[in-house]
Amino acid sequence: MKFQIAIDGPSGAGKSTVAKALAARLGIVYVDTGALYRTVGYYVRTQGADPHSAREVEALLPHIRLELRYENGAQQVYLNGEPMGDRIRTPEMSMYASAVSAIPAVRAFLLETQRAIAREHSVVMDGRDIGTVILPDADVKIYLTASDECRARRRYEELRAKGMEVDYESVLSDMRERDRNDSSRAVAPAVAAKDAIVFDNSGMQPEECVSGLMTVISKLIRV
Numbered sequence: 001m002k003f004q005i006a007i008d009g010p011s012g013a014g015k016s017t018v019a020k021a022l023a024a025r026l027g028i029v030y031v032d033t034g035a036l037y038r039t040v041g042y043y044v045r046t047q048g049a050d051p052h053s054a055r056e057v058e059a060l061l062p063h064i065r066l067e068l069r070y071e072n073g074a075q076q077v078y079l080n081g082e083p084m085g086d087r088i089r090t091p092e093m094s095m096y097a098s099a100v101s102a103i104p105a106v107r108a109f110l111l112e113t114q115r116a117i118a119r120e121h122s123v124v125m126d127g128r129d130i131g132t133v134i135l136p137d138a139d140v141k142i143y144l145t146a147s148d149e150c151r152a153r154r155r156y157e158e159l160r161a162k163g164m165e166v167d168y169e170s171v172l173s174d175m176r177e178r179d180r181n182d183s184s185r186a187v188a189p190a191v192a193a194k195d196a197i198v199f200d201n202s203g204m205q206p207e208e209c210v211s212g213l214m215t216v217i218s219k220l221i222r223v
């Protein structure tokens with residue numbers, strides 16, 4: 001039997017780390033939906049278009065072909081046949097992704113890609129609107145969050161570990177700006193679904209968070 005686990009929450013809450021670990025433990029597919037918005041943002045950037053302009057971005061959508069592949073257990077997004085890798089992980093691409101994600105046509109464009117994977121496989125899917133829009137009937141809905149400072153510290157360390165020159169204060173202010181954009185947009189704002197379990201992992205190590213969530217999940221579905 002297939003099942004769906006939706007994990008939503010603000011940036012830096014540890015969604016991808018935790019969702020990846022849960023998927024590995026459960027032996028199911030992990031889907032990082034933020035990577036799809038980042039890839040659209042990346043394409044908009046390469047075309048020199050304004051990511052805030054619905055008109056400019058919409059005109060580019062017919063030229064975008066996205067594919068999700070799983071290579072050595074990791075998700076890879078292909079844009080028109082080309083693997084994106086870490087190019088979509090920079091702070092600039094975070095901002096582009098957040099801007100294009102507020103455009104209704106972009107959300108509509110990515111909707112079916114996300115639902116199609118969940119139809120074919122049991123999934124742990126992370127994003128902002130998985131429990132509210134993409135998989136409203138998900139078996140488990142988790143809203144993962146943590147304090148602003150804690151989330152910014154994690155993002156900062158992640159970017160530094162990738163060799164990027166960033167400072168903590170700008171990571172914190174970029175993150176707050178992105179949270180504001182994501183939660184105040186008119187379409188599919190990043191909010192907890194009414195039936196989501198809110199889990200605050202401030203100060204927790206990933207392992208502690210994963211085992212806490214495994215307990216929650218095993219009460220809701222037979223895994």
Ligand code: DC
Nearest residue numbers: 011033034037097098101127128129
């Ligand atoms: O999870 P992330 O940081 O990779 O997401 C990048 C941006 O994409 C984020 O600022 C909001 C947007 N996003 C979204 O609107 N809906 C999703 N399901 C996933 C991401």
